[in-house]
Amino acid sequence: MQLYGFLRWARRIIALAVFTGLAYFFIAFSAKATALWSALLGLQIVPGILGIATGGLVTVIIVFLLTLLFGRVYCSLLCPLGIYQDIVYRIGLFLRNKKKRRTRYTKPHNTLRYSILIFVVICVAFSFVVPLVWLDPYGLFGKMATNIGRPLAYIVSGSKYDAWNLAAFLISAVILVALTVTAFFKGRLYCNTICPVGTLLGLISRYSMFRVKIDPGSCTHCQLCSMNCKAFCIDAGTPVIDNSRCVVCLNCVSKCAKGSIRYRFAWTPKKKLPSVPEKKQQSAGTNRRAFLLAAMGTGAGAILLNRFTEKKIINIPKAMPPGAGTLERLKDTCIACHACIAACPAHIIKPAMGAFGWQGFLLPSVSYDNGFCGFDCQKCQEVCPSGALQLMPLEEKKRVKMGVVKLMLENCIVEKYGTDCGACDEHCPVKAVRMTPREGSDKLFPKTTPALCIGCGGCEFICPARPKAIVVIPLSEQRRADAPVIDATINIEVDGFGF
Amino acid sequence: MERRHFLKTAVLGAVAGTVGLKGMKLFASEKTAPGTIPGKDNIPDMVAIMGGEPEQLYARAIQEMGGMSRYIKPGMKVVVKPNIGWDKSPEYAACTNPVLVGAIVRDCLAAGASQVKVFDHTCDHWRGCYENSGIQEAVKQAGGEMVNAHEERYFRDTELPQALRMKTAKIHEALLECDAWINVPVLKNHGGARMTLCMKNYMGIVWDRRYMHSNDLQQCIADAATYEKRPVLNIVDGYRIMTQNGPKGRSLEDVQTPKALFMSQDIVAVDTAATQFFNQFRAMTLEDASHILLAEKHQLGTTKLDALNIKRIRL
Numbered sequence: 001m002q003l004y005g006f007l008r009w010a011r012r013i014i015a016l017a018v019f020t021g022l023a024y025f026f027i028a029f030s031a032k033a034t035a036l037w038s039a040l041l042g043l044q045i046v047p048g049i050l051g052i053a054t055g056g057l058v059t060v061i062i063v064f065l066l067t068l069l070f071g072r073v074y075c076s077l078l079c080p081l082g083i084y085q086d087i088v089y090r091i092g093l094f095l096r097n098k099k100k101r102r103t104r105y106t107k108p109h110n111t112l113r114y115s116i117l118i119f120v121v122i123c124v125a126f127s128f129v130v131p132l133v134w135l136d137p138y139g140l141f142g143k144m145a146t147n148i149g150r151p152l153a154y155i156v157s158g159s160k161y162d163a164w165n166l167a168a169f170l171i172s173a174v175i176l177v178a179l180t181v182t183a184f185f186k187g188r189l190y191c192n193t194i195c196p197v198g199t200l201l202g203l204i205s206r207y208s209m210f211r212v213k214i215d216p217g218s219c220t221h222c223q224l225c226s227m228n229c230k231a232f233c234i235d236a237g238t239p240v241i242d243n244s245r246c247v248v249c250l251n252c253v254s255k256c257a258k259g260s261i262r263y264r265f266a267w268t269p270k271k272k273l274p275s276v277p278e279k280k281q282q283s284a285g286t287n288r289r290a291f292l293l294a295a296m297g298t299g300a301g302a303i304l305l306n307r308f309t310e311k312k313i314i315n316i317p318k319a320m321p322p323g324a325g326t327l328e329r330l331k332d333t334c335i336a337c338h339a340c341i342a343a344c345p346a347h348i349i350k351p352a353m354g355a356f357g358w359q360g361f362l363l364p365s366v367s368y369d370n371g372f373c374g375f376d377c378q379k380c381q382e383v384c385p386s387g388a389l390q391l392m393p394l395e396e397k398k399r400v401k402m403g404v405v406k407l408m409l410e411n412c413i414v415e416k417y418g419t420d421c422g423a424c425d426e427h428c429p430v431k432a433v434r435m436t437p438r439e440g441s442d443k444l445f446p447k448t449t450p451a452l453c454i455g456c457g458g459c460e461f462i463c464p465a466r467p468k469a470i471v472v473i474p475l476s477e478q479r480r481a482d483a484p485v486i487d488a489t490i491n492i493e494v495d496g497f498g499f
Numbered sequence: 500m501e502r503r504h505f506l507k508t509a510v511l512g513a514v515a516g517t518v519g520l521k522g523m524k525l526f527a528s529e530k531t532a533p534g535t536i537p538g539k540d541n542i543p544d545m546v547a548i549m550g551g552e553p554e555q556l557y558a559r560a561i562q563e564m565g566g567m568s569r570y571i572k573p574g575m576k577v578v579v580k581p582n583i584g585w586d587k588s589p590e591y592a593a594c595t596n597p598v599l600v601g602a603i604v605r606d607c608l609a610a611g612a613s614q615v616k617v618f619d620h621t622c623d624h625w626r627g628c629y630e631n632s633g634i635q636e637a638v639k640q641a642g643g644e645m646v647n648a649h650e651e652r653y654f655r656d657t658e659l660p661q662a663l664r665m666k667t668a669k670i671h672e673a674l675l676e677c678d679a680w681i682n683v684p685v686l687k688n689h690g691g692a693r694m695t696l697c698m699k700n701y702m703g704i705v706w707d708r709r710y711m712h713s714n715d716l717q718q719c720i721a722d723a724a725t726y727e728k729r730p731v732l733n734i735v736d737g738y739r740i741m742t743q744n745g746p747k748g749r750s751l752e753d754v755q756t757p758k759a760l761f762m763s764q765d766i767v768a769v770d771t772a773a774t775q776f777f778n779q780f781r782a783m784t785l786e787d788a789s790h791i792l793l794a795e796k797h798q799l800g801t802t803k804l805d806a807l808n809i810k811r812i813r814l
């Protein structure tokens with residue numbers, strides 16, 4: 001019993017650490033701790049799966065192995081949304097009248113959860129990631145923390161929050177309210193009905209090495225375990241535990257007065273519980289039908305969707321953050337967790353509205369209204385857990401061309417008023433725009449070399465002319481800018497002061 | 500203006516041997532500088548010095564100028580305003596040398612300043628600028644305080660009655676509230692203003708850069724310099740200078756290391772001197788950097804260096 005107490009406390013401490021850590025980073029990002037942040041994000045399974053080619057494989061193996069050994073501990077320890085629901089449910093238990101508590105076993109919504117899982121799997125297989133934008137628990141957590149928590153934190157600190165987006169805030173707020181209400185009354189209902197990660201891991205946790213099990217011999221069907229189960233997966237009458245829904249919180253184990261419910265090694269080739277196969281067969285039948293239906297429906301749907309939106313978008317109204325590669329690639333790998341939005345010190349990354357088409361809704365887009373991309377900064381790449389913003393050596397990032405400069409000289413201050421300006425040249429890190437003398441004038445005029453431009457937006461941001469004289473045209477396919485031509489080293493020795 | 504009168508009175512008082520409280524202070528600290536007796540005749544209008552490390556250059560120059568206690572009195576709230584405009588490390592010469600800034604802050608505190616605040620309204624993202632320029636660290640170690648200047652709420656509307664184009668500007672609160680400030684730019688060329696020196700450094704105390712750029716930049720720079728609270732000292736960091744691709748610079752090829760420093764109370768004179776010094780590396784006239792001439796018209800100082808008592812020192 002002491003062991004279980006210890007395990008429960010360990011779970012609580014780890015879960016709280018992970019949750020507060022992630023919440024802190026998303027809400028009050030401190031630029032110094034990027035390494036720690038990306039380590040925490042690196043354990044998230046869905047970004048791991050999407051970025052399986054770019055370092056996600058380790059995460060996937062770790063999480064699957066953990067589940068195979070210990071059950072759905074991922075859902076209890078590492079999933080920020082799951083931990084959030086646990087906290088809400090806990091508060092709910094505290095507030096509710098204890099006497100009104102009763103058996104909390106519910107049947108699994110198998111048709112629904114397997115349909116969703118299959119739908120998502122097929123969509124992802126067809127490179128259609130949009131469902132995950134709306135269903136991945138980590139991505140939802142990120143969206144809520146970034147679009148609700150962050151603006152609030154900025155209001156409290158009295159600063160201006162430039163990446164504020166009303167639509168993203170409202171969407172996140174609706175999701176947050178819905179999740180909070182279901183978690184308050186129904187515990188882990190989302191995790192065991194909608195969440196594709198929960199369902200997927202549930203398939204493995206049925207057969208995990210350690211499982212929570214009831215010994216039917218000593219069980220008195222007192223319902224204590226069931227009353228304390230936040231996954232509503234203990235049928236104390238039978239008695240049997242649905243391990244596909246159990247998140248191994250171990251609350252039931254420490255509540256059982258008879259000690260008949262235990263978390264134990266379950267790979268012993270012992271006799272099976274008599275009642276289980278019956279039930280299984282029944283649910284398997286529904287499952288199979290659901291599977292086939294869902295598979296055919298969504299498969300056709302996903303293919304059709306891809307067909308319809310296959311036409312390549314060349315002109316995009318907003319740029320993608322550096323390292324996105326192509327718009328197709330971004331759509332294939334990004335679940336809009338908004339970690340990049342939270343990480344960007346310049347606040348230039350914002351949730352896309354219509355800029356990338358409906359499939360790209362809420363994906364990270366760059367706007368230069370109140371800042372520009374720091375030449376020596378790659379925070380967005382450092383934190384991106386799915387590799388959608390591919391991390392690369394800084395020298396490479398300095399050559400990533402997000403867009404290309406366009407000069408409209410007729411709007412330029414120097415051209416219009418004949419007074420000095422040079423703000424664009426001042427901000428350009430690669431000298432793709434340079435103040436150049438012109439014959440017959442003592443002024444310097446901007447001149448661009450688009451091949452050098454990386455589209456950081458410094459010029460567009462600072463240009464004081466209205467309408468702007470210099471802008472960045474976003475590229476839907478990021479390229480490599482030409483290497484800056486470095487002038488020869490000349491060391492000038494000076495003897496006097498010159499006056 | 501009051502401060503000038505005040506300083507002049509203090510200096511004259513010292514010359515006459517009046518034993519006033521301020522005079523006492525002056526004498527007391529001067530004792531540490533051997534061989535110099537403070538007095539109007541011994542204090543040059545400008546010190547130009549080259550051939551040493553930033554701290555050496557500064558120490559010698561301030562000694563020649565009569566010591567920091569001549570400019571900073573005990574209890575004063577002081578602002579030191581370096582150029583921290585860019586997210587670049589010190590060797591790129593995009594920002595003022597952190598060693599120099601640290602030395603000035605330390606000296607102000609030694610002279611009895613109650614607080615020393617340092618800020619700049621940066622061009623690149625402020626945090627990168629403050630950190631990578633090395634200035635934040637240097638200031639903290641010297642006992643000064645870095646203050647934020649990246650949001651409009653830190654700036655307050657201020658009248659510039661002498662100005663021609665920019666009649667009002669939002670100026671940083673730390674500067675508005677201080678008793679004395681020291682202007683410490685780094686010597687660089689500039690694609691827009693041609694040179695960025697003491698007066699161009701005023702753009703970092705003003706919130707709205709775009710207004711200045713779009714309303715005759717050169718005149719606006721001169722206008723900004725008419726702000727009534729003049730710096731008690733202008734110190735141009737010429738240890739590393741940027742001769743091309745300024746003011747941000749691109750690579751180390753843009754940087755020369757003449758190891759120089761210019762110090763004066765006359766902002767026009769010190770900018771003139773620095774421009775002429777720069778002219779030896781790359782052609783540059785006062786007509787190009789015309790805000791210097793415009794500032795002379797505002798009677799902020801003189802470009803006629805011949806008329807000044809300039810102390811030229813080679814270490």
